[in-house]
Structure formats: C-alpha cells, structure tokens
Amino acid sequence: MRVNINQIKEMKQKGDKIVMLTAYDYTTARIIDEAGIPLILVGDSLGMVVLGYDSTIPVTMKEMLHHTRAVARGVKSALVIGDMPFMTYHISIEDALRNAARFIQEGSAQAVKLEGGVNVTDKVAAIVNCGIPVMGHIGLTPQSIHQLGGFKIQGKSLEAAKKLLEDARALEEAGAFAVVLETIPTPLASLISQKISIPTIGIGAGAGCDGQVQVISDMLGLFTDFVPKHAKQYAKLADVMSKVIVEYSDEVKNGSFPTEAQSFSMDESILAEL
C-alpha cells in the first residue's frame, strides 16, 4: 500500500515523527523504501551531489524527470516527491501546472515540492486544485541563494522570523500537505511547527519539527565536497569505496582477481577442436 498525504498529516496529529530522505536512483530508492521510510524526495540537490554542479540552479526538468522515474521504479510504498527545479513554477500558473503534472505523469511521482512562501501560494493553490499534492519549502531555499547572499541561517531577526511564520501559514492556507523548514533556529522552527496544522519537515531546524529530512549522500558520507552543519554522517561510504577500489585495482594488477569463483568453464574437448 502506498503512503498517502492523509497518513502523513495524521502522523503529526498522533505525534509520530516523520522521516524523509532524498534519493536519486533506483537502487538507493529501493533500499530506502524497504527500510520503511514513508517520504522519498527526489531533491534538486541532485545537481550538487550527483551531477557535480556548484548549486541547484542549473538543474533542469529533463534531469529531474530522468532521476524521478528511476527512483519511482524502485519504490513500492513510500510517497515519492519530485522537486520542481529553479524557474519551472515562477513565470506563470500555467507553467507551474504543466511542470507539476510532468512530475506525476512522466516522473511517476505522487507529489511535488517547491521553494517559497507567500510569493508562490498562487501556484501552490493551483497545483493542489488540480489534485497534485504539494510540499512547501521555506527558510534557506537554495534556488534563491544569490538573493539570500549565501548559505546562511534564516529567520534570526524579528522581521525575518515573522516573515517565515507568515510564509508557513500561507502555504498551509494554500493547501500544502507539509512544509520543509531549512536552516532555521531551533526555537523558531519549533514555534512554526506548533502554529501550523500541517507537518513541518526540518533540515537544520532542530528537533522540534514534526519530521526530519537528510540528503542521502551527506548521511552516508558519500558526498564529501563539503559537509553541511545540518548533516550527520552515519557512515563514511566515500572512504569505504575508495579502499575497495584500490583493493580491486591491486588485485587486477597482481593477478589475484578474477579467481575461478568469478569465471566460467567449458568442455576442454571443444577447445581442442579449435
């Protein structure tokens, strides 16, 4: 049975913490799904941790759809959320609807996420009215990194804190089923979580949020260009990979790989006929 948005909203009411992870490929998505994680985000962090861009801004619909389809093929139970790339929902409501629909029809996602608060609520409401669940995303919104002046903590002044609360309320009002709070002081994120009825999913927003999201490549210690403060490395897969790759290379060079276990035999009499 597929997780649906009502179950996610009920989790907040029951006080059950909501777990979300990003995925970008079939194999990882399948492992995450089999671990029982209810929300899988095909984040536009794809651009940085998989495609090697220096921000999420260059990511295109074509790239997002390609990876969303791969993730969807690996998932049986979790709700798959496609992250709408930069400028695919800003220009007009028509554009936002067309691109959100592509995530559902072509990407096989069940929901979309977009960045912004009051400034995007007309788009959020229009997408929700077409029957597509929307997750909001406020605080440090990486697609606006140039406007924000860098990867900085958001909502520290009274004015900025009021604006974030207003944004969260506007997204709830527009029909979003949940909202990501990124890089916001813990007390403010807790307050927002108490003031709105939809679940908040934190990343660098403290333990008072209704759920948490991590970028899988950060969590596994696979992406090592930089480690954001909000990331916890539960493993160091980059180190494991590099050790294994060196071991393989050594074995090929010294002839100890492959062995019979990785090889195929045949009737020697056939060889004699050649």
Ligand code: KIV
């Ligand atoms: O793109 C992404 O992975 C995200 C999460 C960090 C929420 O937006």
